[in-house]
Amino acid sequence: MKVAVVVFPGSNCDHDTRWALERAGLKAELVWHTEGSLEGYGAVFLPGGFSYGDYLRAGALAKFSPVMGEVRRLAQQGYPVMGICNGFQVLTEAGLLPGALLANTNLHYTCKEVFVRVERADLAFTSGYREGQVLRLPIAHGEGRYYADEETLARLENQGQVVFRYVPQPGAAAETPYNPNGSLLDIAGIVNERGNVLGMMPHPERAVEEVLGSVDGEGVFTSLSKALSAMA
Numbered sequence: 522m523k524v525a526v527v528v529f530p531g532s533n534c535d536h537d538t539r540w541a542l543e544r545a546g547l548k549a550e551l552v553w554h555t556e557g558s559l560e561g562y563g564a565v566f567l568p569g570g571f572s573y574g575d576y577l578r579a580g581a582l583a584k585f586s587p588v589m590g591e592v593r594r595l596a597q598q599g600y601p602v603m604g605i606c607n608g609f610q611v612l613t614e615a616g617l618l619p620g621a622l623l624a625n626t627n628l629h630y631t632c633k634e635v636f637v638r639v640e641r642a643d644l645a646f647t648s649g650y651r652e653g654q655v656l657r658l659p660i661a662h663g664e665g666r667y668y669a670d671e672e673t674l675a676r677l678e679n680q681g682q683v684v685f686r687y688v689p690q691p692g693a694a695a696e697t698p699y700n701p702n703g704s705l706l707d708i709a710g711i712v713n714e715r716g717n718v719l720g721m722m723p724h725p726e727r728a729v730e731e732v733l734g735s736v737d738g739e740g741v742f743t744s745l746s747k748a749l750s751a752m753a
């Protein structure tokens with residue numbers, strides 16, 4: 522089953538995402554955001570970048586793109602939908618995931634490696650990992666501080682919707698800062714209640730080959746590949 526990678530004006534991780542999907546044996550196609558139908562696709566990725574130049578707020582305009590009606594339909598029908606970085610921002614703006622991504626507490630665009638712990642290894646995007654596994658992944662964002670009201674945070678926590686959480690580098694001194702943007706509960710990625718719509722700020726597609734410095738992101742794409750062959 523083929524996977525759609527949506528391209529908004531200003532997306533810049535679309536090709537990398539397609540590359541990562543194809544390395545995992547999936548057939549992936551770039552789909553321009555004006556597309557009115559995603560018929561025939563078994564999963565959708567909203568890639569990283571600066572859709573509409575992050576005008577107003579990151580993701581605030583992309584949610585009005587024609588393709589979003591179809592993204593919503595696939596999400597409601599239980600297909601795997603994933604937003605990476607700007608894609609995560611679009612999913613929260615579109616109301617497909619709760620909460621918001623605010624400006625980093627340091628008010629800087631932050632580009633570095635972080636460590637995240639896999640909290641859920643039972644999802645289409647994470648089954649290739651072990652629960653508790655720590656991944657080294659790059660981040661690159663200015664608006665990555667996950668925020669939600671207390672009730673939402675409690676619900677996310679109680680229902681096991683936190684999928685990735687920033688953690689200290691293994692072996693680092695206890696007081697070493699590790700949360701790169703001020704996200705509440707150290708949240709780096711969450712999933713909807715049904716477990717098919719996932720958003721994360723770190724970039725797994727930038728960590729799929731040794732030459733990139735880490736292969737820890739590969740699991741996202743190989744997990745999906747396995748899930749889609751089981752669905753076919």
Ligand SMILES: NC(=O)CC[C@H](N)C(=O)O
Nearest residue numbers: 569570606607662663664
């Ligand atoms: N790499 C990205 O997707 C960038 C995300 C977003 N435009 C931000 O700076 O917050």
